Amino acid sequence: MSDYHSFTTDDAMRFADEHSDWFGEHSRLSCEKLGEDSLNLVFRVSNDKGRSLIVKQALPYAYCVGESWPLTIDRARIEAEVLLKHGKLCPELTVEVLHYDVTQAAILTEDLKEYRMLRDELVAAKQFPQLAEQLASYLANTLYYTSDFALTGPNKKQQVGRFLNADMCLITEDLSFTDPYCNHERNNITPELRTAAQQLWHDDALQAEVAQLKADFLSKPQALLHGNLHSSSIFINDDNCKVIAAGFGFYGPMGFDIGNVLASLLLNYIGHTGLTEDVGHRQQHQQFLLEQISALWHQFDSSFKQLMAQECREPMLQNTAYQQRFISQIFADALGYAGCELIRRVVGMAHVADLEQISNKTLRTECEHKALKLGRQLIMQRRELANIEQVLTMLSYLE
């Protein structure tokens, strides 16, 4: 990284101008720093005709935990390559990458000005009837076509080697699968949740299941995952959604991406049980979420089965009974990873607005307890749960 330097707004403007023909000649460009997320600098470069692009540059350390957690800026290459690969498989649902530069760890993408972050929209109780269908399509296509069903052994191994992404995976290994289950200083636990957190630290049965999910996260390279598919990595408007921010991409268990999407919807559902807004609208939003959770799984299940039946290149994996068991195992994994996500968003380092926005402390604590309870149930019962409707039933018993 000898030639790497953090971009100024001028650098970002030059980068965008040099590497696209988006702005045309004689454009007057301007650049605005949209701020820094925990790991990156983000700039919007615009011309005077209202056209714009986004420049994202990886920082050589994770802001959230200070310079003590060094991260290789190779994650910018990984982010760009994951988005390009997913973009080929699902162009309409993946943010378009126009260029990336390995030395500067910088990526040039389309600007999703017409879109908003899904998390913010869900917190505001906005509803998107095609959300589940779109995300199921993204998941089925990106997971299927990067798996052993579609790639030869050697091709798949080459991909695994390109996307090891050790540093970024370590963040998830620690924050999602270790910290919540011990008294770690990185945890962020309100006094009201302390007793519940302590129960997690001594829950051997739960920890045995989380150990399995963590071991699979470490050693089950089924497909090229997005790796961080929360509602903050999905941008949306009334017509469409786009997946962004694939810096955590790696070859891992398919259920991890699916579980994170499910968890985002579940957390939003639980969060709305703690709001004292218009009850009618709240119930309508929750009904929307239940439908989307159900549709997400059913449509993923149906698309993935169709792909396995029609597109499988690997002769032994064409076996119907094997495919049926494979999808059941993906379902169980997805529920387990959704459960881990619910738990870590309550007691781990990084919380979510879906719960944090609840201003009434008593109600928020109640919601957090619900998330912990559902998370534990999903992890413990994931292999017995036969279908997504049973998950919705569990959800209804929380209230």
Add this chain to the structure above:
Amino acid sequence: MSDYHSFTTDDAMRFADEHSDWFGEHSRLSCEKLGEDSLNLVFRVSNDKGRSLIVKQALPYAYCVGESWPLTIDRARIEAEVLLKHGKLCPELTVEVLHYDVTQAAILTEDLKEYRMLRDELVAAKQFPQLAEQLASYLANTLYYTSDFALTGPNKKQQVGRFLNADMCLITEDLSFTDPYCNHERNNITPELRTAAQQLWHDDALQAEVAQLKADFLSKPQALLHGNLHSSSIFINDDNCKVIAAGFGFYGPMGFDIGNVLASLLLNYIGHTGLTEDVGHRQQHQQFLLEQISALWHQFDSSFKQLMAQECREPMLQNTAYQQRFISQIFADALGYAGCELIRRVVGMAHVADLEQISNKTLRTECEHKALKLGRQLIMQRRELANIEQVLTMLSYLE
């Protein structure tokens, strides 16, 4: 591979002399080509005082299937690095690598002149009371210390990337997990076995299980395996044994190495049921094999559990219930892979002397049927079999 060329005996002699101080000064060296196995040239370089070393050079294609199956000579690096790594973990049971050269794809190792190939010895009904103990120790140490129990996520991923070994894995994927289950031209099926082979090709239930084992071979990087741990890769004498020939090494499911060792013992057991030699000695040899099969698993199980209990560096994987389930899953995998090995050695391309040596064709065919039957049982029942004694009972019912 621009500077690569196949070694002459002179090249091999020079290579051995330059890269070791084994021979001392003023030695007169000689070199003998020990022949070619399917993938390599092998030379013995000796001095006039009876000291000797082995030079092994990878050929850029697999002899067994002609030049149509090109193989990267990078497998020499992999072989050397696997042996060096396993040698650090288990020095007394791994052949010593003195030097390796990436460009020439050549490896210099100790000469195991005092040892003989385990397969030949077992075919000759020789018995080695410490065989199981030694192999269990090799398996427990090499598998444990290269796994997620012992390595951090980033260290493990780096190792996975160094040992992808796509070409060599593809040979196993095809020969062990695909060919026997379809009418493939590479198969080597005697007319007497044709009907039994055809049953395999239409056995959907069996194929669903083999699909799972193949998928795990492709996507379950639990530990750095030897990858080809048959009795032909183990050299032995009355005191000790040494593992050689790690060119198939890769990160895969632990049960694969264990299953191959079990299969070598099972195939030898079955082979001896077809011999009309001295019945007393035959029964004694078979009793020896039963004891070794049992001891191999029990000692692996006990060593691996002790390592997990005392040495585990990964906090979540210290959970006792998880560890118990992990070892049960290794057992099931090992039985499944042993079953695949039994089947492919009867109907696949590469057969074994344990069965081939039976000169009476009727008896040989009977033994081959037994191997197929036991192979299928192990694959189908691997998750229900609670302990190794149940496997021995299955074996006794074959006669």
